[in-house]
Amino acid sequence: MDRSQHRAAYWRTNLRVIAGCLAIWAFVSLGLGILLVEPLNAIRIGGYGLGFWFAQQGSLYTFIVLIFFYAWRMNRLDREHGVDEQ
Amino acid sequence: MNADLQTLSLAVVGATFVLYIAIAIWARAGSTSEFYVAGKGVHPIANGMATAADWMSAASFISMAGLIAFLGYSGGAYLMGWTGGYVLMALLLAPYLRKFGRYTVPEFIGDRYYSKAARVVAVLCLLAMSITYVIGQMRGVGIAFSNILQVDLAVGLVSGMVVVFAYAVFGGMKGITYTQIAQYVIMIFAYTVPAVFISLQLTGHVLPQVGLGGSIDDGRFLLEALDRTLRELGFAAYTEVGAGMTQLNMFLLTISLMIGTAGLPHVIVRFFTVPRIRDARQSAGWALVFICVLYTTAPALGAMSMWNLLKTVQPGEVGTLDGNLAYADKPEWMERWEQTGLLAFEDRNEDGRLQYYNDADPEFAAMAEREYGWAGNELVRLDRDIVVLATPEIAGLPDWVIALVAAGGIAAALSTAAGLLLAISSAISHDLLKGTFTPRITQKQELLAARISMAGAIVLAGYLGWNPPGFAAEVVALAFGLAAATLFPALMMGIFFPRINRAGAIAGMLAGLTATVLYFVTYKGWFFFPQTALLPDTAEYWLFGINPTGFGVIGASLNFAVAALVSRFTAPPPAAIRELVESVRVPRAD
Numbered sequence: 001m002d003r004s005q006h007r008a009a010y011w012r013t014n015l016r017v018i019a020g021c022l023a024i025w026a027f028v029s030l031g032l033g034i035l036l037v038e039p040l041n042a043i044r045i046g047g048y049g050l051g052f053w054f055a056q057q058g059s060l061y062t063f064i065v066l067i068f069f070y071a072w073r074m075n076r077l078d079r080e081h082g083v084d085e086q
Numbered sequence: 087m088n089a090d091l092q093t094l095s096l097a098v099v100g101a102t103f104v105l106y107i108a109i110a111i112w113a114r115a116g117s118t119s120e121f122y123v124a125g126k127g128v129h130p131i132a133n134g135m136a137t138a139a140d141w142m143s144a145a146s147f148i149s150m151a152g153l154i155a156f157l158g159y160s161g162g163a164y165l166m167g168w169t170g171g172y173v174l175m176a177l178l179l180a181p182y183l184r185k186f187g188r189y190t191v192p193e194f195i196g197d198r199y200y201s202k203a204a205r206v207v208a209v210l211c212l213l214a215m216s217i218t219y220v221i222g223q224m225r226g227v228g229i230a231f232s233n234i235l236q237v238d239l240a241v242g243l244v245s246g247m248v249v250v251f252a253y254a255v256f257g258g259m260k261g262i263t264y265t266q267i268a269q270y271v272i273m274i275f276a277y278t279v280p281a282v283f284i285s286l287q288l289t290g291h292v293l294p295q296v297g298l299g300g301s302i303d304d305g306r307f308l309l310e311a312l313d314r315t316l317r318e319l320g321f322a323a324y325t326e327v328g329a330g331m332t333q334l335n336m337f338l339l340t341i342s343l344m345i346g347t348a349g350l351p352h353v354i355v356r357f358f359t360v361p362r363i364r365d366a367r368q369s370a371g372w373a374l375v376f377i378c379v380l381y382t383t384a385p386a387l388g389a390m391s392m393w394n395l396l397k398t399v400q401p402g403e404v405g406t407l408d409g410n411l412a413y414a415d416k417p418e419w420m421e422r423w424e425q426t427g428l429l430a431f432e433d434r435n436e437d438g439r440l441q442y443y444n445d446a447d448p449e450f451a452a453m454a455e456r457e458y459g460w461a462g463n464e465l466v467r468l469d470r471d472i473v474v475l476a477t478p479e480i481a482g483l484p485d486w487v488i489a490l491v492a493a494g495g496i497a498a499a500l501s502t503a504a505g506l507l508l509a510i511s512s513a514i515s516h517d518l519l520k521g522t523f524t525p526r527i528t529q530k531q532e533l534l535a536a537r538i539s540m541a542g543a544i545v546l547a548g549y550l551g552w553n554p555p556g557f558a559a560e561v562v563a564l565a566f567g568l569a570a571a572t573l574f575p576a577l578m579m580g581i582f583f584p585r586i587n588r589a590g591a592i593a594g595m596l597a598g599l600t601a602t603v604l605y606f607v608t609y610k611g612w613f614f615f616p617q618t619a620l621l622p623d624t625a626e627y628w629l630f631g632i633n634p635t636g637f638g639v640i641g642a643s644l645n646f647a648v649a650a651l652v653s654r655f656t657a658p659p660p661a662a663i664r665e666l667v668e669s670v671r672v673p674r675a676d
Contacts (some may be wrong), residue, residue: 007668007672010170014671018177030340030341033340034340036332037159039313045299046300046307046363047298047310048299052309052325053160053299055166056165056385057298057385058384059165059166061378063169063376066370067173067367067374070177072369074181074367077326078673079535083674084674085364
């Protein structure tokens with residue numbers, strides 16, 4: 001692969017990872033926390049309805065995991081494509 | 087307030103001030119790079135902590151738990167919105183802007199769209215947002231001094247300004263970063279200690295995040311008990327969906343706050359300070375960890391304080407004769423907070439007891455009058471800020487905890503104010519003077535200009551904190567709307583869509599700006615004078631029922647659409663710009 005193909009492949013993979021992460025991001029907060037809150041509230045964890053828990057706790061934890069996952073995945077991708085910082 | 091408590095509080099606040107100034111002397115900035123981006127040498131975890139302090143303002147510390155306490159479930163919009171923006175920032179902006187490797191956010195917009203006009207538009211958006219935001223911080227310093235410490239507002243404001251001056255003017259981003267780390271520690275300690283105590287008292291759980299889902303001493307779950315008592319008093323249940331705002335508006339507000347958060351220049355610029363691209367990616371994660379310590383505690387603190395308040399006012403069954411608190415038995419904290427004006431009572435039915443219920447619901451008010459002999463809600467003023475400010479006293483915590491809350495509130499306000507002031511001063515000295523109007527000035531002159539504009543901004547902020555415009559809260563909502571509708575789309579398109587050109591970007595920003603301002607003005611009035619509003623600010627008049635505070639996402643969509651359309655019909659950007667886009671996309675060019 002020449003340089004520009006390499007870069008295009010790197011960027012395509014990056015876009016795929018971003019799309020996946022943002023899909024989870026939107027699904028958990030806007031989906032589970034808002035749109036599906038009522039059916040989910042039928043499931044209880046302790047005093048929490050599950051939908052309420054996602055709106056006030058769960059989404060926030062998910063966001064943290066997503067950012068660290070993305071950082072880890074991209075650092076690996078940088079190395080695979082030889083564009084990591086030395 | 088007793089004299090001992092006041093002395094103790096002042097001593098604690100004074101000690102934190104000495105600490106900030108000591109850091110300022112240690113971390114003096116010698117170059118423009120140190121002044122604007124701390125020499126790009128900040129460790130990602132340290133930067134995460136500083137970002138968290140920068141981001142969490144007086145409003146996060148003092149007002150957010152109260153906001154959630156009164157909104158219940160819908161308050162989740164603020165929790166998810168203000169944290170979800172970091173995901174957008176980490177995935178779509180931070181690493182690429184760090185690779186770009188300059189000092190300010192407008193600088194990227196100016197270079198990417200090869201246009202000084204675009205840079206100036208970005209500076210104007212930045213100044214409008216940052217100045218309105220800084221007013222709220224100076225108010226926060228004022229509230230902490232006058233309500234908690236009972237020191238004159240002017241004394242509080244001036245001492246706050248002097249301290250910020252010391253570390254922001256001399257230290258620049260370097261001084262600000264290291265004081266913010268200290269401020270984060272103070273702030274988070276001050277926030278979580280009362281929350282842990284109150285959670286232990288009510289639910290027996292150390293972690294408030296677990297306690298919120300736990301049960302209280304009569305075996306019921308806290309949230310169930312809260313729902314029931316609120317309903318009995320005619321309010322919506324705490325966990326009720328659609329009570330605080332409609333689901334549509336909660337949805338739009340959440341996305342708008344997310345996009346707005348990702349577009350706030352004073353936060354984005356923090357990711358310019360780390361040494362490498364990989365650090366920028368990771369640092370956003372650390373920032374969110376440190377933010378979430380407070381943001382996951384806030385809803386628990388809100389619900390628990392609400393429960394404590396209800397149990398104080400309504401110790402017995404609703405509607406029974408001795409179910410309500412007798413005025414004669416009012417706890418000491420109520421009297422103290424009555425003096426600050428944040429709490430006010432009026433015995434309307436003259437039964438010597440305090441009733442707190444929803445008299446705005448005519449059906450419930452009529453029933454309460456008929457059945458219980460209640461003549462209206464007697465807690466005539468109940469400021470939301472009480473929830474955090476009075477928590478230590480309501481829970482009967484020791485004096486040093488009360489002193490800590492004052493120091494924490496001030497730390498939250500100062501750390502955010504410093505970050506905003508840096509964004510303001512670098513926009514003036516770097517983007518307007520060096521970048522646009524007087525490009526020939528030397529580094530030394532630029533540094534001096536940065537310090538002078540910082541000093542000017544501090545004086546302006548202090549003045550606005552002393553004479554706050556009455557519309558401060560609404561302007562902050564507008565600031566988020568503007569960040570979402572102008573800067574975020576311009577930055578994101580600059581990285582992800584190489585075909586977007588100068589004309590497209592400027593047209594997009596102006597479209598987002600105009601639409602957002604017009605929608606606000608229609609319901610809130612010109613310059614926020616309500617009498618100049620064109621339509622009443624109520625749900626039946628809102629376009630498709632959209633609350634102006636949730637309009638940011640619409641403005642952002644408009645910006646994207648207009649930029650794409652205009653770019654399609656105008657000449658593509660020059661080859662050099664395509665190369666610039668290519669180069670920010672990879673951490674290392676080979």
